[in-house]
Amino acid sequence: MSPKPANARLRLTVNGDPHDVVIDQSRTLLEVLRQDLGLTGSKHGCDLGECGACAVILDGQPVLSCLVLAVDVDGSAVTTVEGLATDGRLHPLQEAFADLGGAQYFGVFEFAADAEAEHEVRVVLG
Numbered sequence: 833m834s835p836k837p838a839n840a841r842l843r844l845t846v847n848g849d850p851h852d853v854v855i856d857q858s859r860t861l862l863e864v865l866r867q868d869l870g871l872t873g874s875k876h877g878c879d880l881g882e883c884g885a886c887a888v889i890l891d892g893q894p895v896l897s898c899l900v901l902a903v904d905v906d907g908s909a910v911t912t913v914e915g916l917a918t919d920g921r922l923h924p925l926q927e928a929f930a931d932l933g934g935a936q937y938f939g940v941f942e943f944a945a946d947a948e949a950e951h952e953v954r955v956v957l958g
């Protein structure tokens with residue numbers, strides 16, 4: 833029988849809100865966001881770093897949260913897809929995906945981090 837993984841305290845700022853949770857050290861950032869914080873906009877897709885359904889912004893950089901151990905990002909700032917909306921209004925990229933019936937936001941953060949790229953995406957999406 834293997835020993836039970838140790839727990840760790842994790843402090844994150846997610847979409848501008850501070851969070852302080854105790855987690856199993858083996859859990860990914862995606863698992864913590866979805867299961868502990870109830871932010872289900874980031875999706876379990878491949879869990880292999882290939883599909884982008886779990887993408888978030890971590891300290892200003894897009895990352896695949898299924899590949900990030902939560903304990904490694906203690907003290908960081910995270911923006912999830914839920915954090916793109918402002919004042920109850922969807923971000924233009926969220927609107928474009930909703931208008932087109934997009935079920936997942938593949939790589940949206942990589943585009944949202946760059947205003948010119950966002951324009952290009954909107955042109956492509958029509």
Ligand code: FES
Nearest residue numbers: 877878879884898
């Ligand atoms: S779930 Fe597919 S890249 Fe993370």
